[in-house]
Amino acid sequence: MKQRIRISLPGQTLELRDSQGALLARYAVSTAARGAGEQRGSYQTPRGRHIVRAKIGAGHPANTVFVRRRPTGEIWTPALGAQFPDRDWILTRILWLSGTEPGFNRLGQADTMRRYIYIHGTPEVTTLGQPGSHGCVRMDNGQLIELFDRVAVQTPVNIVEFSLESGAWGDLASAAFPLREQVFIREQGVPVDMELDEFDAVSRHVLARGPDGAPIGTGRLLPDGHIGRLAVLPEWRGKGVGQALIDQLLDEASAAGLSLLVLNAQIQAADFYRRFGFAESGPEFLEAGIPHIQMTRNT
Structure with a gap:
């Protein structure tokens, strides 16, 4: 049965539901510290209807570090985090999002996919349940693996402001x-x-x-x-x-x-x-x- 995802920016939650609305899972997330917005360079989380365009990272260990969607060979640890305190860590798995609303979150300067907006894993020290990212949706690594394994490419994702x-x-x-x-x-x-x-x-x-x-x-x-x-x-x-x-x-x-x-x-x-x-x-x-x-x- 087809599934769908809803991400609430005020609630800082991600819900996975089946096509008829039954709740399958609910997770705490962290979206952009700068709030909601669609423009390139805004460092904000885009709103509206999206799909999972690509799934990246299957089979890699938890805390695998990704740069430009490729594993670097590193595994995040507190020591590595302390060594590079300013890195925006993308860990474990990537669900790459693409907008489906032309002129709002797709094409031009407001294109979610070309802004490289992901649902991705984050270091264990990240506080979830409150905004803090640079635009992406951060998740606990174990919960992200669970979500990653349950959803398919083309899964609808609605990012809402309520x-x-x-x-x-x-x-x-x-x-x-x-x-x-x-x-x-x-x-x-x-x-x-x-x-x-x-x-x-x-x-x-x-x-x-x-x-x-x-x-x-x-x-x-x-x-x-x-x-x-x-x-x-x-x-x-x-x-x-x-x-x-x-x-x-x-x-x-x-x-x-x-x-x-x-x-x-x-x-x-x-x-x-x-x-x-x-x-x-x-x-x-x-x-x-x-x-x-x-x-x-x-x-």
Whole structure:
């Protein structure tokens, strides 16, 4: 089954998931100390959709030193690190990334591959979970070997500027409801008395926050396995936020031991949910004047 990677710059995490959103692994990483950016010479980590263009280093020992993607014959040790304190160490394995969005992270002066942006191993003394690289994505060597062995060339990699959290309505309502109000009530014309209901209080909620901490997306999971109230701000659509929210809701469902998931999809969003393994399970119907269809997934 095809896999995909998501790297969160605010969260400093890398997640490996299967094509239907199941979490396979989560690792701490370190991205650029200078933040996010796509321009050549910026020493920033590029955002957006990428693929693994090449895998380099299979079979070499952990801590093998690479320069220009070739092993130097050195093995990193604390003594070698002390001897060359200013070297930007690329160790163990390399997953060379290539952007897939022309004009943003591919071609011209904003080309991820020609900037030589990698997911690579780093010395054991590197602090992970906080920015510190020169643009690449640094990982623990043992975890990188595990990731390297699990992914193939062409694996999708999305580098995002948002983070996720889960919680009860009492914890997230002040952030989630204004967002739902904007999307459902003002944008889609859903009546207020239909948007707020008694199920919020008993549901698990997920929230996506942008780089400034402002809410950009939300969704909920009812105790009986119903997923709903998925909303993403217009300016954040098409950037993987909805996918990440569903991923997080699937994690919540797995933790709760739910085997059957149900949602009422707006017709234009049905293809989106099919990518997560949901299938139509009922006729089309109207809800708040908007065409919907029920979809289910067995986990």
